[in-house]
């Protein structure tokens with residue numbers, strides 16, 4: 001797991017945050033999670049690298065040896081395939097954007 005800070009260009013018109021050369025993979029899939037409740041995740045992957053950005057609200061990410069709250073849209077969490085992760089304590093307004101290196105395949109998941 002790695003946390004990176006996304007460059008943000010702020011001026012009187014607002015904030016523009018860029019996700020470009022900081023990602024260690026080519027994006028093949030994008031999904032976002034809204035209205036989350038309870039616990040999500042609870043798995044790691046065989047091949048997929050992911051980048052998580054909490055666009056709104058906050059979320060707690062549990063890793064094997066770490067607990068990280070994402071609550072800033074300039075923060076990007078890079079999860080390597082072997083990084084088991086579980087997500088909970090979502091704020092009601094939470095929007096979690098996920099960029100993934102692979103197309104979706106159930107065969108790429110290793111669940112508890």
Ligand code: TYD
Nearest residue numbers: 029030031033039040041042043103104105
């Ligand atoms: P799931 O993997 O259970 O979500 P989480 O890891 O957040 O707990 O996915 C929920 C459903 O969405 C499940 O039926 C599979 C489907 N899904 C896709 O079709 N494509 C995707 O890219 C993802 C991530 C999930």
